[in-house]
Amino acid sequence: xxxxLLRDARAALAVLVLLLIVTPAVAEEKSRLDMVLExxxxxxxxxxxxxxxxxxxxxxxxxxxxxxxxxxxxxxxFKDPGKVEFVVVTAxxxxxxxxxxxxxxxxxxxxxxPDRAVRVAFTRGFIDSGVSVLVSKKSGIxxxxxxxxxxxxxxxxxxxxxxxRAKRFFPKxxxxxxxxxxxxxxxxxxxxxxxxxxxTPTADYFASQSKDDFEVLPGLLGASQNNAIYLKPGDFKWWxxxxxxxxxxxxxxxxxxxxxxxxxxxxxxxxxxxxxxxxQ
Amino acid sequence: xxxxxxxxxxxxxxLDALGWTAxxxxxxxxxxxxxxCALLLVRLAGGRWGARAVDAYVQVFRNTxxxxxxxxxxxxxxxxxxxxxxxxxxxxxxxxQNGAYVSEILRGSFKAIDRVQFDAAKSIGLSPWSAFRKVxxxxxxxxxxxxxxxxxxxxxxxxxxxxxxxxxxxxxxxKLLTEQTGAAYEAFAxxxxxxxxxxxxxxxxxxxxxxxxxxSR
Numbered sequence: 001x002x003x004x005l006l007r008d009a010r011a012a013l014a015v016l017v018l019l020l021i022v023t024p025a026v027a028e029e030k031s032r033l034d035m036v037l038e039x040x041x042x043x044x045x046x047x048x049x050x051x052x053x054x055x056x057x058x059x060x061x062x063x064x065x066x067x068x069x070x071x072x073x074x075x076x077x078f079k080d081p082g083k084v085e086f087v088v089v090t091a092x093x094x095x096x097x098x099x100x101x102x103x104x105x106x107x108x109x110x111x112x113x114p115d116r117a118v119r120v121a122f123t124r125g126f127i128d129s130g131v132s133v134l135v136s137k138k139s140g141i142x143x144x145x146x147x148x149x150x151x152x153x154x155x156x157x158x159x160x161x162x163x164x165r166a167k168r169f170f171p172k173x174x175x176x177x178x179x180x181x182x183x184x185x186x187x188x189x190x191x192x193x194x195x196x197x198x199x200t201p202t203a204d205y206f207a208s209q210s211k212d213d214f215e216v217l218p219g220l221l222g223a224s225q226n227n228a229i230y231l232k233p234g235d236f237k238w239w240x241x242x243x244x245x246x247x248x249x250x251x252x253x254x255x256x257x258x259x260x261x262x263x264x265x266x267x268x269x270x271x272x273x274x275x276x277x278x279x280q
Numbered sequence: 281x282x283x284x285x286x287x288x289x290x291x292x293x294x295l296d297a298l299g300w301t302a303x304x305x306x307x308x309x310x311x312x313x314x315x316x317c318a319l320l321l322v323r324l325a326g327g328r329w330g331a332r333a334v335d336a337y338v339q340v341f342r343n344t345x346x347x348x349x350x351x352x353x354x355x356x357x358x359x360x361x362x363x364x365x366x367x368x369x370x371x372x373x374x375x376x377q378n379g380a381y382v383s384e385i386l387r388g389s390f391k392a393i394d395r396v397q398f399d400a401a402k403s404i405g406l407s408p409w410s411a412f413r414k415v416x417x418x419x420x421x422x423x424x425x426x427x428x429x430x431x432x433x434x435x436x437x438x439x440x441x442x443x444x445x446x447x448x449x450x451x452x453x454x455k456l457l458t459e460q461t462g463a464a465y466e467a468f469a470x471x472x473x474x475x476x477x478x479x480x481x482x483x484x485x486x487x488x489x490x491x492x493x494x495x496s497r
C-alpha cells in the first residue's frame with residue numbers, strides 16, 4: 001500500500017471515529033412535547049409496507065389505521081389532522097430515526113417486545129396484533145404442522161423475533177430472510193418460498209386482496225401481541241402525553257373516534273372500551 | 281453498552297458476511313471483465329449488427345439501476361424453472377451490468393491503439409483472432425487498469441444491494457444486527473470501516489498492477 005493511500009484511509013477512519021463520538025453526545029434537554037408544540041407539527045417515522053396499518057394506496061397516498069391514529073394525535077395537539085410530516089423508512093430504519101431525533105415518534109405495525117424496549121420506549125399498545133403464516137394456495141399447506149417439513153421454505157423479515165419463531169414453530173422449514181415485506185411477497189409469488197410470516201392484520205389484508213393466490217393458516221404463531229407508538233426513551237413528559245393519548249383512545253374520552261377509525265380499516269368493532277362495559 | 285463493547289461483542293459476527301462480500305465482489309469483478317472483453321470482441325468483429333446489439337445492451341444496462349436486474353433475476357428465474365441461489369443471481373446481475381461498463385472502458389482504450397499495429401500483426405502472419413488476443417487485448421487491458429480499478433470499487437459497493445435478496449453480506453448483517461440490538465450507528469459504522477478496508481485493498485491491488493505493467497514496459 002502506498003503512503004498516500006494509507007494517509008487517505010487514516011483520514012477517513014478519523015472522520016468516522018469522530019462521527020461516532022459526536023453524534024450521540026448531542027444532549028436533549030427540552031421535552032419533545034414542547035418542541036412539537038412550538039414547531040406546530042408532528043414528525044412521525046413510519047413504514048409504508050404494512051397494510052392496513054400504514055401503506056400507500058392506489059394514488060400513492062400514505063394511508064392506514066396507524067396513519068389515522070397519528071392524525072387523531074395531531075387533532076389533539078393542534079386541532080388539525082393535517083399537521084403531520086411522515087418520514088417513511090424501512091423496518092430497520094425505524095430505530096435510528098428515533099434515536100437520532102429525526103422524528104418525534106413512530107408508528108407503522110410496530111410490535112412491542114421487551115428486548116426492543118431496551119432501545120426505544122413504547123406507549124401502551126393501541127391495537128392488538130399477532131403473527132400469522134400466509135401460504136401460497138399452490139403449496140397445499142393447510143396447517144403450521146404441514147409447513148414444518150424441509151421441502152418447504154418460509155420467507156422471513158430480518159428481525160430476530162421472526163428467526164426465533166421459525167426455530168420454535170417450524171424448525172425443519174428452510175428460511176429466507178428479506179429486508180422488506182415486498183421481498184417476502186415476491187418470494188412467495190415467484191415460488192422462492194411457499195409461505196411467509198407477518199403481522200396477522202397484514203396477512204389478512206393480503207389474503208383478502210388476492211384470494212386465489214394466498215391463504216392465511218389458522219392460528220397465531222405464539223401470543224396475541226401489542227402494536228404501539230415508539231419514541232426515544234428518557235423523555236418522560238413526551239412519553240406521558242403519548243401514553244395518555246393512547247389510553248384515552250383505547251378506553252376513554254376519545255373511544256368513539258378510535259372506534260370509527262377501527263371500523264374503517266378492519267370492518268368490525270374494536271375490543272370494548274372497558275371489559276365491564278357491554279359493547280354498544 | 282459502549283461503542284467499543286458493542287464492537288467487541290458483535291464484531292466477530294461480521295466475519296461470514298465479510299467473506300460473502302469479498303467472494304462475490306472478486307468473482308463478479310472477474311466475470312464482469314471477461315464479459316466486457318467478450319462484448320468488445322462482438323463489437324469489433326461482429327459486423328454492423330453485432331455492434332448495434334452491443335450498443336443496445338450497453339444502453340439498457342447503463343440506464344437502469346442495478347437493483348432491477350438483481351430483482352428480475354432472483355425473482356424471475358424461478359418462474360422459468362431456474363431457482364438459482366440468491367448469491368449466484370445477484371452476482372450474475374452485477375456481472376451483466378458491470379460488464380456493460382467494462383466494455384465501454386475497454387472501447388475507450390481500444391481507440392488509443394495505433395491502427396498501424398493491426399497492419400503489422402497482419403504482415404507477420406497473425407490471424408485476426410490471434411492479433412486480437414496477443415496484440416490488441418493485452419494493450420487494451422493495460423490502458424484500462426485505472427478505470428477498471430474504479431469500476432471494481434463501484435461493483436464492490438453495489439454488492440450491498442444483494443441484501444435485498446437474502447444474501448447475508450455486510451449490509452444485510454448490519455441490518456440484522458440493527459434489528460437484533462437496535463444499535464444502528466454501531467452496526468453500520470462497523471460496516472463502513474469494513475467496506476473502507478475492502479476498497480483500500482482493491483485500490484492497492486490495482487495500483488500494484490499498474491506499477492507492474494509500467495515496470496515491464
